[in-house]
Amino acid sequence: MSYRRETRASKIGLFDGYNSLEEGGLRASTSYSSDISEHENDKALDTLKDRVFFLKQLSGDIQDEVLNHNRVLDRMGNEMDASRGILSGTRDRFKMVFERKSGRAMCKLVGFLVAFFLLLYYIIRVLRHSM
Numbered sequence: 001m002s003y004r005r006e007t008r009a010s011k012i013g014l015f016d017g018y019n020s021l022e023e024g025g026l027r028a029s030t031s032y033s034s035d036i037s038e039h040e041n042d043k044a045l046d047t048l049k050d051r052v053f054f055l056k057q058l059s060g061d062i063q064d065e066v067l068n069h070n071r072v073l074d075r076m077g078n079e080m081d082a083s084r085g086i087l088s089g090t091r092d093r094f095k096m097v098f099e100r101k102s103g104r105a106m107c108k109l110v111g112f113l114v115a116f117f118l119l120l121y122y123i124i125r126v127l128r129h130s131m
Contacts, residue, residue: 097103 097107
């Protein structure tokens with residue numbers, strides 16, 4: 001029985017304007033109060049309709065966002081597959097170069113030149129900032 005009350009309370013908490021539906025003019029209990037006028041019921045019903053409409057729009061917006069994110073993820077997955085193919089081709093080319101002795105020597109030379117220019121750039125940058 002308390003589970004039903006907690007569930008009902010959590011559902012009712014969705015509607016910020018009322019602390020509970022009973023206070024808002026919609027009374028679902030067996031003891032119906034004759035104090036509530038038809039005008040108050042109509043007003044509460046209109047408020048409830050507005051909130052339901054708002055929640056419907058919100059859920060539609062959430063669905064649109066989910067669909068957009070899924071499209072982006074699909075595109076990104078396709079691009080990753082394409083780049084994986086390019087990288088595997090590059091890896092195969094490097095394997096062929098390293099299998100030959102002259103290719104290994106050329107790669108070492110290129111590696112040393114790149115490292116030298118990076119070191120030279122770093123030294124020039126440090127000297128320029130220290131002045």
